[in-house]
Amino acid sequence: MNWSTLTFGAALTASAQQFPERIAVVDGIHRISFRELDDQVTALAHGLQQLGIGKGDQVAVWMTNCTWWVISWVACTRIGAVVVPINTRYKSDEVAYILKQSDARAWILMDKFWDVDFLGVARQIIPEIDNAQKGKINSPQFPALQNVILWKNSQAPGLINLEEVSNSGRILMRNTCASLPIAAPTDPIIIVYTSGTTGHPKGAMHSHILLRNVANVARVMHVVPGDVVLGHMPFYHVAGAFTELGLSILLGCTLVPLPHWIADEALDVIEREKVTIFGGIPTHFIDCIDAVRRRPRDTSSLKSAWIGGAPVTPDVAMAAKDELKLSALQAVYGMTETTGSTTFSEFDAPLDILCDNKGKPIGEFEVMVCHPETGMKLPTGEIGEIWIRGHIVMLGYYKNSKATQEVMTPDGWFRTGDLGVYDEQGYLKITGRLKDMLIVGGSNAYPAEIERILQSHEKIKQAVVVGMTDRRLGEVVMAFVQLHDGQSLEQSSLIQFCRERMADYKVPRKVSFVEDFPKTSTGKIQRFKLSEMANQIAVNQP
Numbered sequence: 202m203n204w205s206t207l208t209f210g211a212a213l214t215a216s217a218q219q220f221p222e223r224i225a226v227v228d229g230i231h232r233i234s235f236r237e238l239d240d241q242v243t244a245l246a247h248g249l250q251q252l253g254i255g256k257g258d259q260v261a262v263w264m265t266n267c268t269w270w271v272i273s274w275v276a277c278t279r280i281g282a283v284v285v286p287i288n289t290r291y292k293s294d295e296v297a298y299i300l301k302q303s304d305a306r307a308w309i310l311m312d313k314f315w316d317v318d319f320l321g322v323a324r325q326i327i328p329e330i331d332n333a334q335k336g337k338i339n340s341p342q343f344p345a346l347q348n349v350i351l352w353k354n355s356q357a358p359g360l361i362n363l364e365e366v367s368n369s370g371r372i373l374m375r376n377t378c379a380s381l382p383i384a385a386p387t388d389p390i391i392i393v394y395t396s397g398t399t400g401h402p403k404g405a406m407h408s409h410i411l412l413r414n415v416a417n418v419a420r421v422m423h424v425v426p427g428d429v430v431l432g433h434m435p436f437y438h439v440a441g442a443f444t445e446l447g448l449s450i451l452l453g454c455t456l457v458p459l460p461h462w463i464a465d466e467a468l469d470v471i472e473r474e475k476v477t478i479f480g481g482i483p484t485h486f487i488d489c490i491d492a493v494r495r496r497p498r499d500t501s502s503l504k505s506a507w508i509g510g511a512p513v514t515p516d517v518a519m520a521a522k523d524e525l526k527l528s529a530l531q532a533v534y535g536m537t538e539t540t541g542s543t544t545f546s547e548f549d550a551p552l553d554i555l556c557d558n559k560g561k562p563i564g565e566f567e568v569m570v571c572h573p574e575t576g577m578k579l580p581t582g583e584i585g586e587i588w589i590r591g592h593i594v595m596l597g598y599y600k601n602s603k604a605t606q607e608v609m610t611p612d613g614w615f616r617t618g619d620l621g622v623y624d625e626q627g628y629l630k631i632t633g634r635l636k637d638m639l640i641v642g643g644s645n646a647y648p649a650e651i652e653r654i655l656q657s658h659e660k661i662k663q664a665v666v667v668g669m670t671d672r673r674l675g676e677v678v679m680a681f682v683q684l685h686d687g688q689s690l691e692q693s694s695l696i697q698f699c700r701e702r703m704a705d706y707k708v709p710r711k712v713s714f715v716e717d718f719p720k721t722s723t724g725k726i727q728r729f730k731l732s733e734m735a736n737q738i739a740v741n742q743p
Contacts, residue, residue, distance in 0.1 A: 208412075300326070423504065429477050506527055543563070
């Protein structure tokens, strides 16, 4: 495949030409073929162009996973515009920040979904909406914003309907010889904002070249045309946008988007649509295991699944493979800035590789373990910071050269802030975040290592380790532990369990049993909140 010329729009057209009648998207009761999807994308691209949106313009998208999300993104890529996904869990201040920082020229959003009044939030942020003429939003706070577009059949004063935009583009195509600009593979097509656990979120820019790594993911997961991909990871996140949506467009796979994560609903869809490709964080698999035990479903169609974002324990891995009937479960490591997929364990890797958070780089890019202060490459067996260089690295943070320079070296290396170590077999093992590493009385302690030992306890469902301020040692280990349903465990018993299995400085000095963990909208555990809780406990101790 010629990656120097491939673009998102061209990838969809190729799939539509090769598999015109194959179902591209299953969205609830609605099904759309690749031919129909390609036609709708082209129509919306012309419609957006009529609104004055063109090359280099940002288009914010605030919708749940659905067919229109797919159409909107690919349509934007065909006119050189850049999609700015907005987290559907964000509140007004968070949304306003991204709209303004991204210089969004248009904003496509839902009106109402779940129990959230998205249009009400939009009116709160931009009170000028109700008195505006269509296509002429005049907001001093958002000077770049011209168009606010509502999905489906929604109507509101001053706003344009998404289907109307698409229909006007279709009429233009029929009545004129209007053409779309030629997209360049190096053009940015998406700005994905990081979670912003400290300070404001940063927008990582990626170009059409991200498809090159989508192809790498397909190769290592044995994805082939005709596979059915579950689209439950939010499309505003790199995992959903690249390893689900992008995978389907590039390979000609059927995408089944889910608007929200409910394990029972996901399992019903897997059974009904014969889903073959799946993926998620450990929480997704734990939820599915619990749900399938309560009410069995036929998941034998599943072929491969990736798992990442947190340590994988043997009990979860074995249960996922056995009870979900997976042929392969593969550990993945990646970041927003590196297209979400840097290393994978092999399709047929043994369980110990998966549970040790190990993988190998999946493409023609460089991954190096370095001393975090000197930048010197470290030998096999030594833990250091993971640096990455090559096509998977972002173009930079949008309008944030300072933050970009902080993570990019002059010769093109991206400093991940993650800790890892290479072993003799060439596997990269992720040991934690550089900022999460604990220094207990001068000795380094790695949360991921301690968490794996804690989670080997038969009564423990999940565990998260953070540092707790200590007057004598600087900091000590504190563990937040979630037990399996119906189980009980004494702190003293668990600490003794740890003493028998790890060095004394790694043993948690305090354990807090919790019902659940604070999480982001994508299900990732927010360690910084647990750290705040741990240090508050330290302050209150006599």
